[in-house]
Amino acid sequence: xxxxxxxxxxxxxxxxxxxxxxxxxxxxxxxxxxxxxxxxxxxxxxxxxxxxxxxxxxxxxxxxxxxxxxxxxxxxxxxxxxxxxxxxxxxxxxxxxxxxxxxxxxxxxxxxxxxxxxxxxxxxxxxxxxxxxxxxxxxxxxxxxxxxxxxxxxxxxxxxxxxxxxxxxxxxxxxxxxxxxxxxxxxxxxxxxxxxxxxxxxxxxxxxxxxxxxxxxxxxxxxxxxxxxxxxxxxxxxxxxxxxxxxxxxxxx
Amino acid sequence: xxxxxxxxxxxxxxxxxxxxxxxxxxxxxxxxxxxxxxxxxxxxxxxxxxxxxxxxxxxxxxxxxxxxxxxxxxxxxxxxxxxxxxxxxxxxxxxxxxxxxxxxxxxxxxxxxxxxxxxxxxxxxxxxxxxxxxxxxxxxxxxxxxxxxxxxxxxxxxxxxxxxxxxxxxxxxxxxxxxxxxxxxxxxxxxxxxxxxxxxxxxxxxxxxxxxxxxxxxxxxxxxxxxxxxxxxxxxxxxxxxxxxxxxxxxxxxxxxxxxxxxxxxxxxxxxxxx
Numbered sequence: 001x002x003x004x005x006x007x008x009x010x011x012x013x014x015x016x017x018x019x020x021x022x023x024x025x026x027x028x029x030x031x032x033x034x035x036x037x038x039x040x041x042x043x044x045x046x047x048x049x050x051x052x053x054x055x056x057x058x059x060x061x062x063x064x065x066x067x068x069x070x071x072x073x074x075x076x077x078x079x080x081x082x083x084x085x086x087x088x089x090x091x092x093x094x095x096x097x098x099x100x101x102x103x104x105x106x107x108x109x110x111x112x113x114x115x116x117x118x119x120x121x122x123x124x125x126x127x128x129x130x131x132x133x134x135x136x137x138x139x140x141x142x143x144x145x146x147x148x149x150x151x152x153x154x155x156x157x158x159x160x161x162x163x164x165x166x167x168x169x170x171x172x173x174x175x176x177x178x179x180x181x182x183x184x185x186x187x188x189x190x191x192x193x194x195x196x197x198x199x200x201x202x203x204x205x206x207x208x209x210x211x212x213x214x215x216x217x218x219x220x221x222x223x224x225x226x227x228x229x230x231x232x233x234x235x236x237x238x239x240x241x242x243x244x245x246x247x248x249x250x251x252x253x
Numbered sequence: 254x255x256x257x258x259x260x261x262x263x264x265x266x267x268x269x270x271x272x273x274x275x276x277x278x279x280x281x282x283x284x285x286x287x288x289x290x291x292x293x294x295x296x297x298x299x300x301x302x303x304x305x306x307x308x309x310x311x312x313x314x315x316x317x318x319x320x321x322x323x324x325x326x327x328x329x330x331x332x333x334x335x336x337x338x339x340x341x342x343x344x345x346x347x348x349x350x351x352x353x354x355x356x357x358x359x360x361x362x363x364x365x366x367x368x369x370x371x372x373x374x375x376x377x378x379x380x381x382x383x384x385x386x387x388x389x390x391x392x393x394x395x396x397x398x399x400x401x402x403x404x405x406x407x408x409x410x411x412x413x414x415x416x417x418x419x420x421x422x423x424x425x426x427x428x429x430x431x432x433x434x435x436x437x438x439x440x441x442x443x444x445x446x447x448x449x450x451x452x453x454x455x456x457x458x459x460x461x462x463x464x465x466x467x468x469x470x471x472x473x474x475x476x477x478x479x480x481x482x483x484x485x486x487x488x489x490x491x492x493x494x495x496x497x498x499x500x501x502x503x504x505x506x507x508x509x510x511x512x513x514x515x516x517x518x519x520x521x522x523x524x525x526x527x528x
Contacts, residue, residue, distance in 0.1 A: 007363075128293075
């Protein structure tokens with residue numbers, strides 16, 4: 001419900017002014033100096049452009065500039081930006097891209113993957129601290145539940161946007177990619193690592209509290225042959241995650 | 254006491270406290286609420302080291318739509334968590350029809366807007382259980398005004414009971430852009446309501462237009478206006494704002510020192526009570 005001490009006329013004036021700010025389309029408002037109004041539009045639009053260029057540095061650097069500019073214009077003129085924290089504006093942009101099927105509209109089939117990957121990095125860098133479960137430093141890789149750093153995103157992508165920037169190379173390698181993006185507890189730096197489908201599955205299950213033994217016993221149902229080599233490689237991967245501070249230790253009941 | 258806006262660009266130097274030495278720091282809650290990782294650690298260090306004042310960006314007191322109570326809940330909890338001594342905001346709006354625009358837009362100086370905004374300030378003050386300190390913003394064009402800027406501000410202060418943040422640079426900019434006398438404008442403000450002062454630089458973009466950029470050093474006429482204003486005020490915290498084109502820290506420290514000198518000159522007897 002709107003606090004109606006404001007008259008409909010004043011409300012309309014504010015709407016008209018805001019509409020110009022968002023679209024750049026001239027509108028007549030009593031007493032307003034058009035040249036000064038244009039400065040408001042320029043200042044606001046610069047904030048939006050700068051924030052998106054900073055939030056999506058790979059997209060900005062590699063997508064065709066005219067397409068990027070059209071996207072930014074469409075975004076700000078039509079999308080209701082809900083984020084009161086400007087660092088979250090890229091999420092609004094990503095949402096707008098998905099809602100409006102920009103992959104097709106702008107003929108960039110990997111656009112949503114790229115925006116999703118870059119937003120994950122931004123979100124993780126800023127997100128609130130999430131305490132890990134209680135854990136101890138030693139235990140059984142096979143039998144214990146494992147304690148993970150909770151500041152991560154496990155992304156499933158159709159294109160290798162995390163390691164390629166050329167459109168041709170990206171499109172040639174359409175497939176299924178799994179990328180674990182995480183924040184280092186000590187420095188707050190963001191790192192990522194690409195996972196095979198098997199290791200992505202293992203990671204997902206471990207995060208859900210399933211033990212490695214249970215995961216291995218389920219593997220044949222996925223047509224995966226459990227061999228000593230697979231078990232050793234999987235544990236080696238977990239040790240690697242531990243070195244990277246993604247996996248912190250062992251949960252003891 | 255003279256402070257500076259806590260910026261990531263020079264956060265490390267502020268925490269080191271050698272090259273630049275403010276009496277307090279100010280930050281926008283929106284930039285720090287619900288964050289974690291590296292910058293949360295820096296924020297905690299800063300709060301341990303300096304008194305903190307907060308200056309919000311997204312309250313949008315002049316918006317037509319209802320206040321965002323979720324946002325206010327976060328603000329309240331943030332102010333409490335970090336024991337923030339003063340919370341100020343802008344007499345402007347930055348969102349309309351629930352779409353944020355990330356800048357300070359000029360409110361039409363109209364009677365119904367006075368009533369609308371005063372009611373909202375009252376709501377915020379009641380909710381936060383503290384006075385709201387409202388900044389007189391710089392603006393570049395009047396918008397369908399029915400009353401003068403001065404009357405608009407005075408009415409809001411009188412009706413809402415809010416306090417004022419006097420940004421001396423804004424008054425200088427507005428006086429230039431709209432052709433009035435800055436000293437006369439300040440003289441007619443309810444100066445007993447001024448709880449906080451901001452100082453900043455600006456940029457002239459046209460023969461008849463100055464933009465409040467916070468990207469340049471404070472110019473001498475603004476220092477002079479501050480000097481004149483300080484003589485008419487009780488001691489209040491003074492903040493140096495510098496958001497862009499960050500210079501060498503020694504230069505910023507020089508600006509802080511110049512502001513401190515003015516404060517000490519006019520508020521000497523009372524200065525110790527606020528530092």
